[in-house]
Amino acid sequence: MREVYLDYSATTPVKKEVLDAMLPYFTQEFGNPSSLYRKGRESRAALEKARKQVADLIGANDREIFFTSGGTESDNWAVKGVAFANKSKGNHIITTKIEHHALLHTCEYLEENGFEVTYLDVDKYGKIDLNDFENAIRDTTILVSIIFANNEIGTIQPIKEIGEITRKRGIIFHTDAVQALGNVDINVNEMNIDLLSMSAHKIYGPKGIGALYVNRKVKLPNFMHGGAQEYKRRAGTENVTGIIGFGKAAELAKESLHEHIKKVTDLRNYFIQSVMEKIDEVTLNGHPTDRLPGNINMTFAYVEGETILLYLDVHGISASSGSACSSSSFQASHVLQAIGIPLENALSSIRFTVGDFTTKEDLDYVVETLMVITDKYRSISPFYKKKG
């Protein structure tokens, strides 16, 4: 059976070059980077090279990159860290209604601990309004955290404009760039970003490794207390192989960024166009152009999302409904709700994300399968009335 993976936003396969870069560090160059003898020093050198590679991808200095276990840890560290470190200045945080749960649940935790959080609305495309944002700023605002590009609908926020405002007002600006990394040209200095969360496994690197960029001027309490690793900011023996894999993946992403964006955008547009041409009553959710190159989020009216996913799965196709973890509950995705999609349409929405290994033939096969699905299951849907 043909296998088509269209869930690159959930995770990506590790590229061969990345794996090859990692392998020697499991068995031969296994030294602890904190050891002072040659084996340790070699590990240290490889680790510092990776730090530079990650820094280069976002235009940062390598001293500003701190490795973590992934995006969730980076978000937690950034937001809780800034909040608790600036308690004496204020207790107000601004974020959006369409953040990843790593951010939303961290904010809820802070609300339970005396902080006030403003969750900005978004328009029907999933974008925040910059005037709303400026109006939400108070004297007590200590942190702004806005997702760079949304994981469900792919909408890219006006990050540079937000950064200009926060810089002018002297407020710390964090962004969760887990989905944007390697898919959007990011420069933390030009964009006035103070903190930025990253994850390796979304850019063809290994799972369990990520990083937080921390602008030198930002004071952030240490995350893990213990040894002197990560400039004493996050103690614990480093995930050396993971870090090396992340570094290599970042290097590849930087080298081929423009090529990757073009290729994946073409695939995305090809898929959207052929679905729209061949299937009736389909809508694209999110922004028509300001969206992640590989993101497609569509509503297939009258057919329940789980039915679509199961049929696709039986035919070797991996896709997801909204966000990866909401598949068994009545709750429609908070993101689709925030952009005003009615409940039954939200329940009929599927996210496909294409990536470097997707081909047009793959997409043709998926479109054909979707035609069968909509035909077959719309005919037994109580809501469906055939046109004409």
Next chain:
Amino acid sequence: MGNNMFNDKVIEHFMNPHNAGEMENPDAEGTIGSPVCGDIMQIFLKIEDNIIKDVKFKTFGCGSAIASSSVATDMIKGKTIEEALKVTNKQVIEELGGLPSQKVHCSVLSEQAIKTAIYNYAKEHNLEFEGLKGFDPNYDPHDHHDE
């Protein structure tokens, strides 16, 4: 398909559901929504001399709801109304060879839809059925049918 979360029988009924689709001039119709997931199930019945001569279903529901309705409608076809009212979601799950626990409510939806159709039929014809005692089309399956 070996590592699927559903067994082959569920998949087979999902892919090729029995009794799915429209019915012309049904004698009874029942539609019910699941309070668990928001999905909808609709059942049509042809009834003659207290016997269910034909049955069709439509759904805006997940694969398990489709598979459940496929077997549930098979189970009541040709049966008397009283017999049909005795079909429980547990029997439906048994017939399917099992459903994952988070999909049990989908089989409840099929059972409820059949009962709702018969309930509407009874109301229209001023009939009473033992098996409908205590049945309320608006009740919450959360309270019942726990595995």
